Amino acid sequence: MLSYDELTSPERELWDAFPEGRHVDLRTVASGDDCVAEGGHRGPGRTVRAAVIVALLQSANAAQPGAVACLRLAGAQISGHLNLAGAQIAHALWLEDCWFEEGVNLSGASTQSIAIVGSRVPGVEAGMIRIEGRLDLRRSRLERGSASPFHRRVTALSLINAHVSGAVNLNGAEITAPGEWAVSAGGLVAEGGLYCQDGFVTHGEVRLMGAQLPGGLHMRGAQLERPSQRGVALALDNAVASTLNFSDGFIAKGTVRLRGTRISDNLTFEGAVLKGPPDGNGPSLAALLMQAVDFDFTLARTPSGAVDLRGAQVAYLHDNEHSWPEVVELDGFVYGSIKADEAGGRREAVGRQDSVAHRVTWIRRSPGYNPQPYEQLASWYRKAGHDDDARRVLLAKQRHRRQTLPPAGRVWGHLLDVTVGYGYRPWLADIWLLLLTLLGTLSFDSHSPKATKPGEGFPFQPLVYTLDLLIPIGGLGQRTAWYWSNDALQGLAYLMIAFGWVLTTAVIAGVTRVLQKS
Template identity: 45%
Template sequence: MRDAATADEPEEDGSGWGPRRTVRAEVVRSLLLGGADTRPGETPVVHLVGARVTGRLKLVFSEACCVLRLEKCWFEEPPQLYGAALHVTGFGGSYLPGLSINTVTVAGNLDLMKTRIRGMVNLAGARIDGSLLLQGARLSNPGGVALDGSRMEVGSGIVGREGFRAEGEIRLHEARVGEALRLEGAHLHHPGGDALCAESIQVGSRIDCGEGFRAEGAVVLTSATAGRAVSFRGATILHPTGQAVDARHLQTGELDLRTARVEGTVDLRHGRLDVWHLPPGTSPAPVHLDGLTYRALEPHLPVDRCLSLVTRDPDGYRPQPYQQLAATYQAIGHDDDARAVLLARQRHRRATQRPLGRVWGHLLDATVGYGYRPWLAGLWLTALTLLGTAVFRAAHPKPVKPGEGAPFSPLVYTLDLLIPIGGLGQRNAWYWPSDPVQWLAYALIAAGWLLTTAVVAGVTRVLNRS
């Protein structure tokens, strides 16, 4: 119905189209419900291009016998297709002041490509055997819900690539998607609220919000499941006043956050991943990690880089993220990195303790690295032995019982002071007339006990957690 002279006319200007391009909605309805000529084995098509549809196209609990293709049409009122059974249906390139198509059954694709819809698109409870096609669509319902696909079932995929734009929330609560949710390059605008809310969505393969995806508002994937992957690679998500990405209890094979720009926090608590793809640099967004489990980290980054994610957790000290990261390093044979993570855990925990516990923690850290660096005790023992030997060699002790006992040996005497259990026969055989030297002997005895206690406590701590 549309000629070449008007082929590029904006759909929003359809109110001025004349009678030659006007079709009443009742006529379209009549054709869909059996008014079209049919032949056995064929499915007729109602196909309009560039028409102005007046009145309300209403198919409530009706069964269409035709494929419906309304391309580049202008609708006076929002179509209402509640509970209808439809064949392949398309509104490609059309302008609509809203669309109510909830609880419908579509035996094929639902085509909304390049549509302009001002008002809510209601797809709640719909079942689409093929795909929901949103490429190039513009949905606008500022401050409200632009598309409500709650409890929707899509046999193939939801495709919102190639310039898809939405002003208002995209809501996909408990939706079921057979293959993929593809939103690469899509722009969602709902600042201060949820730009994409897909709580408990189940997707057979992947959720792709990368490669130019931009959300001004939060992306919510709480309790979502994606069989293969969830990707935010190259995405921009802006919700600086709260959680930019809420993916608590997310279950997927791979989570990709590489090159993502996120303003706000990322919540991954209690998620289950096989592989977590980390940003190559320090993530600017704090990440909630308590309860998150994963099998591998990609790429293999220095341990300090991975630790920065854990130490910046907005929830403060939580033991589980450290244990998970250490277990991941142990699984690939990087035991030194695992020990570094567990040592960082003890240091972070120390900041939460009472003053006496912090003092004891500092002592364990300095002497044996909480048991993860036992060689520190050897360094302390060597240093104290050298100090004692040098001082005692320069001084002149007196025997407790003249003429009895072994000759004085500065090295053996120092070791006898440092070893708290047993004896080498020197400690009780000699004393010092000089108070400073005698006080050094007492200090070495105390240091020996402290070192021994710290070593036992640190090693016991490690063994109890192994």
């Protein structure tokens, strides 16, 4: 138990100020060692033992009547281990521009608002903490870390299964982990949101898997970097948030993983840079099964790695010329509308002359053949009233599928494509029929055939005879009434019959495929 006589001068000042919630400022304007970023010790005249802070927060010095006790300290060096694990803390804690010799342990504590602002701390362990207020770590530098009781990895900031009724503010903070995890906050509930803006920097993975962020995650302009050559910069698997803001210069050197993440409003990467893992082994964005209302993917630069949107669902997709890398996984990706970012604003990406070709090229960036991306794109064109564009997309789908077929299937596919455009261009059959009719009429008109039964039937008519050859169903009475002694013309007649069957079969097959929407 601490006695007042054992306290140093700065500790007594803090002890006396606590019951009234007065601010104790040990900073000296003239001294250069107040700059936490540059390091340096404060000396005994500005050192406060962690045990004194713990004792005060455990009500060692009762509050004065009519006052609210609060620990407010600035410019101090905190010696020893600030261990408040499991504590029931009824007072707010405000530490600013302080230097911690050892890490801070708040695991399982129940407390009011906590602020460690502009300070240097060798790691904060706050797993399972309950904060009735906010957690403020603005402008602080968290590094080295200590082993967490929940995992073996070294973490600079642990908020595993923490519950904060207000916001978690990490604006301007720099968090560095010697291992892999700079922030480990799986299961975090931050009702007021998580703010990582205004110069926020991490060296190590930020893990927010399963986090619940009703107030959103705000990383505008943040820089996330993996210290190793591979891996994930940000993991938000199965998280639930109102909004995710990765805009205005957000940079991720490593994968941004949003697998199964649910966003009730908007997800934006406007002006962001997704560099992916430095070794190139991994996607820049992995958003499998992600759900969002508005997905703004108008990046500042083309991602270095792949973009994986398999199974994702969004109502509105915004993209630009920098959005899509060489590999884009789109199987199962569902969207209600696409808006292109162009000069002068954004508009529905339909109606342009190159719209279909551009979107088909986008789909072809996906490895292998998958019919769903084509069906989804065609459905969007139909809803927008562009049925012709929808048919062009479905034709492109069949041409892509043809590449996966065995040789016989590819030959038949080419035939369907040339004759009727897989049923999506039935007018091609009319052109072929017109050309063959013209060829047959001119060829047969220059010679005289022999009658099968002389003196019977109608006279020879080249046009009707040609049509009788080309139309396999029914008969016009000319094909069976005449034959050729000229082998070339007889061969042409047989060829016309074969073309007629091919055209008829192709039309039937193409129309059937369209009706079945295969």
